[in-house]
Amino acid sequence: MLDKTFNPGEVETRIYAEWERSGAFRAGRRPDAEPFSIVIPPPNVTGRLHIGHALNNTLQDALARFERMRGKDVLWQPGMDHAGIATQLVVERQLAEKQQSRVGMGREKFLEEVWRWKNESGGAITQQLRRLGASADWSRERFTMDEGLSRAVLKVFVELYKQGLIYKDKRLVNWDPRLQTAVSDLEVENIEMKGHLWYLKYPIDGQAGRFIMVATTRPETMLGDAAVAVHPDDERYKDLIGKFAVLPLANRRIPIIADEHSDPEKGTGAVKITPGHDFNDFEVGRRHNLPVLNILNKDGTLNDTVPEAYRGLDRFVARKTIVADLEAVELLDRIEPITHAVPHDEKTKTVVLEPMMTEQWYLNVQPLADRAIKAVEDGRTKFVPDNWTNVYFHWMRNIQPWCISRQLWWGHQIPVWYDADGKIYCAETEDEAKAQAGGKALTRDPDVLDTWFSSALWAFSTLGWPDQTPELKRFYPTSVLVTGFDIIFFWVARMMMMSLWFMPDVPFHTVFIHTRVLDEKGVKMSKTKGNVVDPLDLIDEYGADALRFTLALAAGQGRDMRIGPSRVEVNRNFATKLWNATRFCEMNGCQTVEGFDPSKVTLTPNQWIVAETAATAQELTTKLEALRFNEAAGAAYHFIYDVYCDWYLEIAKPIFNGSDEKAKAETRATAAWARDTIFQLLHPLMPFIPKSFGRARRSPRVRPC
C-alpha cells in the first residue's frame, strides 16, 4: 500500500544511482538505431547549479529521454569548462587567504594549485546535475583542459595560424586593469552611469588669450591628447584648422585638425583626440598620422610619459588632480552632469575597462563567419524560436577580429615560441617548434587563449577530434543545441564558425534558445541582490520532478520566466495527484495486463479514455518534437487532472463497486493501461515518479526463498 503522499528525496537519489549503475545513459547501446546527440553547454568548473542551469538541463534531459524512449541511440555529451578568469580568481582568492600569491609562487606551482583545486573542489555541479535527473553519459565526461581537448585546441590554433587567420597585432584592446589582461569586445559590459562632462580650455599657440574648448568625460586622458579635432565645415573653428593648441599641464603643442568624426552638435564641436585611450580617437589618429601616446601602466596608474606630478597616480585620482589643477589655472570652464555608458568588466561589473594599446593575438574570423552565415541562410542550422536568427545574422555580418589572447595563467597556453630575435615559431609541441627553429633556444608565449576558444570546438572536440573516432562519425553533427540567448555570440556563433571550418558539416541542426529565468518579481537573480532561488533547495523541498515540470511548463516562447517556490509547489501537488491516482488504481486492483489491446475494449468509458489517452500521447509527442515543452507539459497536466482523474476514475468508481465482474476486469485493465501509457509519456519531463511506485510499494522484505 502506498503512502498518501510521495516523498521524493531519498527515492530519487536511489533511482538515479540505479540508472547510472546500469548504464542506462550510455551512448552506443543501440548500434542499429538512429543516433541522436546533444552536447551540454559546459558549465564552469567553478560553477554551482543555478536555476538557469536547471532549466537548461531539464530541457536537454527531456529531449534525451524522449528520444531514448523512442528507441534512438542517444548521446548526451557532458563536460565542463575550465573558465579561465573565474577559476583563476577563485584559486587566487584562496591563496590570498593563506598569504600567498600567484606571482609569488610562479606559474608552474600556481597551475599545480589550480589543478589540485579542480580535482578536489571543482565540478560539484556535475553531482548537482545528477540530482536534477540529468541523463548525460557521464562515462564520456570531458573537460576543456583535458588531454584530448587540449590537443584539439593546439591543432586548431596551429592550422589557423598557418592559414594566416591568426596573427599578432598591436592595437587598442579592452583592458582590465585589475586582472591585467585583455578581454574581447563581447566581455565588455557598457553600464549607464551618472558622470560629468568637463569643459576644458586649451590655449591657442601664439594667440594669447584665445582658447579652443573641448568637452570630455575623461579629463585624465588629456595628458595623452594628440590633437583637437573640429568638423571641416564648422564655421566656428575654420580659422583654427592647421593651427596648434598648447596642451595644458603637459605643455605640449598639439595640432588642430579637421575630421568628420567631430560632431558640431556635440559638446563644443571641438573634440580632444586621444589615440592611445579611445577607439574613435585611435581611428582619427590613424587618418591624420598622429602619435599614439599610452599614458597608463597595466594596472591603470599613470606612467612615465606624463608630467612628473601625475606619475603613479591611479587614473581616478589623476582625474581629480588634473581637474583641480586645470581649475587652478582657470582652464576649466564648467562641469555638466551627464549619463553615459561606461565600459565595465562583465564578471564583476565593478572594474572600468580601459582602451589600451597592447600587442595581442587575433583571429580573423571573417572567412569563418561567412560559412557560418551561409549555413543558417541555407537552413542547415535553424534557430528556434526563429527570431534569434536575425540576432545571429546581425552580429555575424558585423563581426570584428576576435582578440583571443589573455594575460592569464589558467588556460590553454598559446602554442607559439620566440627565438632571441623575436621570430615566431608556431607548432603543436615545443619539439616541433625547436625543429623549425633549427635548435635555437626558444621561449614560449606566456599568454593563454580566451576560454571561449576551446568551447568553440566543443561540438567536435568532445567527440574525439582530431582523431577520426567512431563517435565523431556517428554523433556529428549533433541534433540540437539547447542554450540561453546570453551566449549566442560567445558560444553558439563561435561553435558555428569553428565547426564549419574544421568539420564538413554544421555542429547542430537546431539551436533551441530558451527563456531566461527571473525571480518571482521578475528581477534578474544575482548574489548581490540576494534574490537567488537555489534549485537544490527546491529539489529538496518539492522533488526534482516537480522542479523539472515547473521549468518545462514555464518554458514558453517569451523571453523570460519567473520562478519561485510557489510555482514549484503547484507541480509538487501535481506529482501528488499522480501518486494518488496510482494509489487509487492499486486499491482497486488495476494491474497492468500483459498483451492488453486497447482497441478491443467494449465499455463506453473505456473506449473514451483509450481515445483520450491516445490523443494525449500524440500531442505530447508532437509538442516535444516541436520543442514546445510548455505545451507538452500542459497537455499532460490537463490529461491527468481533467480527464483521467476528474472524469475517468470517477466514472470507474461505480464499476469497481458494482457486481459486473467482466466490466470490472476490463475497466481495471484499461485504467492500468492508460496510467502506464501516460507515465511513460511523462518520463521525459518527470522521470522519477513513475519509477518510484515499485520501490515505495515494496513491503519490508521477508526472506526470499
Place this chain on the structure above:
RNA sequence: GGGCGCGUAGCUCAGCGGGAGAGCACUUCCUUGACAUGGAAGGGGUCACAGGUUCGAUCCCUGUCGCGCCCACCA
C-alpha cells in the same frame, strides 16, 4: 541610433483568425469511501490604445503609448 521582445482575470502567464483560458489569490460548500499537497460550484477581463485588412481579429497590417532586453566608438 539600430534591432528584438512584452503589454490578456487582483497576481504570474498560456493561447494567436471564428467558443476568452490555466495556476495562484478570492467567495460558497464538502473531514469516514485515491488525494485537504484534495474535491464541487462560483465571481472576476471593451485580450494597452487608435486606425486598417476580413463575412468575422486578442490573434494579421500600420501607427501611438508604456515596460524590458540586446547591439552600437560617440565627446
